[in-house]
Amino acid sequence: MSDLFAIGASGIKAYSRALSVVGDNIANAQTEGYVRRTVRLQEAPPAGDIVLSRNSIRPGGVTAAGVTRELDQWLVEDARTSSGEAARQSTRLNWISITERSLANGGDSINGSISAVFATADQLSATPNDPNLRRQFLANVNDSAGTFRRTANALGSALDGVAVEARGSVDQLNTDLNALSRVNEGLSRARPGSTNEATLLDERDRVTESIASMMEIAVSYDARGIAAVRSASGDILVGGNEVATIGLAVSEGGLLSFTLNQANLFQPMSGELAGLADAATHISNNIAGLNALAEQFSSTLNAAHEAGLDANGAAGLPLLNFTGAAAELVAFARAIAQVATANTTSNNGNMLAFNNLRGANGIEQNVIAFITQQAQATAAARAQEAASSGRLQSALAARDAIGGVDLDREATDLLRFQQAYEAAARTIQVARETMQTMLNIF
Structure with a gap:
């Protein structure tokens, strides 16, 4: 059950950061020099060693590995x-x-x-x-x-x-x-x-x-x-x-x-x-x-x-x-x-x-x-x-086709991460309700 709580919590944290980055993209759509950013999301390893304990079980989920700028360096040059x-x-x-x-x-x-x-x-x-x-x-x-x-x-x-x-x-x-x-x-x-x-x-x-x-x-x-x-x-x-x-x-x-x-x-x-x-x-x-x-x-x-x-x-x-x-x-x-x-x-x-x-x-x-x-x-x-x-103008258009902010794309990502955030929150709720039901048995 703790794994389920941890999975939900990791989703809340990761998708919250992703939503924040999408918000930055939208807010800076017209800012000169701003390059579109994305969050690198990756699966958290389900098990592994932790400090002071070997072969401990570590819950899975999703992690935000970092913020990436979307650009082609050759086009920038x-x-x-x-x-x-x-x-x-x-x-x-x-x-x-x-x-x-x-x-x-x-x-x-x-x-x-x-x-x-x-x-x-x-x-x-x-x-x-x-x-x-x-x-x-x-x-x-x-x-x-x-x-x-x-x-x-x-x-x-x-x-x-x-x-x-x-x-x-x-x-x-x-x-x-x-x-x-x-x-x-x-x-x-x-x-x-x-x-x-x-x-x-x-x-x-x-x-x-x-x-x-x-x-x-x-x-x-x-x-x-x-x-x-x-x-x-x-x-x-x-x-x-x-x-x-x-x-x-x-x-x-x-x-x-x-x-x-x-x-x-x-x-x-x-x-x-x-x-x-x-x-x-x-x-x-x-x-x-x-x-x-x-x-x-x-x-x-x-x-x-x-x-x-x-x-x-x-x-x-x-x-x-x-x-x-x-x-x-x-x-x-x-x-x-x-x-x-x-x-x-x-x-x-x-x-x-x-x-x-x-x-x-x-x-x-x-x-x-x-x-x-x-x-x-x-x-x-x-x-x-x-x-x-x-x-x-041709060079800037080619560069901005990758690094520029497209509001339609950002709207799609915003909806996608909102739903993922809600799903992670729902996971925590299900875990809480399940835990409460088990406790009520006693």
Whole structure:
């Protein structure tokens, strides 16, 4: 009869724990990083030795051997790798799109203002002495310099923004590395098969995925599930009592590089840090390209204007002052009489010659090519982001098909364990009633 009591009691204990785990699954169905758990139920041995007694009879029943996380480690690794590439492409697309908007707001205006300069020169070739056209010509030159400056400043602000975001990402990465070290410490003390261990393992996977979204890593585990993390080059990021510190270095031109423990320089190949480094390079190249266009426009326009004669017969003066950067391009203050419309043969000859500057290799065509190149880069980045995002979604779906919480399945388990719990309780009741009946005989 004691066996019957023990069997019922073991069922109550085991199924109570199983119901608790099902409840945790349901409560955390929408919790990010939570992996579905199950209780390992196994038959209790009906007999065996116990302390101080050999060959003692031990009641049977059921025992809860521990809590198991339902996952496929390969799918977890695949999702982690995919998240790194997706983060790189998403970050890169974001800043390339910002660059495109900077050029759309300023680049189109640059082309328009340059075209306005040549259009006014064309009008002056017909009426070279018109003071209003002369004034408009100088105003258009000044506007074109202003659009170069505004565009350069917008690109410079974007480059500064990349550096600011990179600093925040590096801080978050260092926080995650330290958090993983603390999780590892907790795992070293956690009881195997406990709910606490499962919670720590969930947090371990969440933190390692966050680290992988920042930079490319390799992760290995020991028998307790403690994670050791290395960079792609093999440097230890988290291992034992060692936790690396990631630093950020920004060059004078705005390019990004990263340091490990304030010494070793490295360049991430995936993750958000790689995307930010790509973005900084892209924006820096656009600033260099814009500077080249500003130099071409300044030198071309100055040379053409200096080849002519103004209203007083003096040689034309330079119209633009370029000191090496589009952000500093300014127009000289000139009087309308100083507009050099004439040449040695006619009073409109120099303005007629301005049309020769609008050929296939002219500044207007180069500005259009510059903007088109940016549009193509944005389209390519968008396609790469869509591909990496699709790859990530597939990897996450495959991982969650095993480790995700399905409420229908949990409802089924809830009903099953409730009935088993009731059956165990009924077993105890039957044993009690039987024992009472036997006692009543006497």
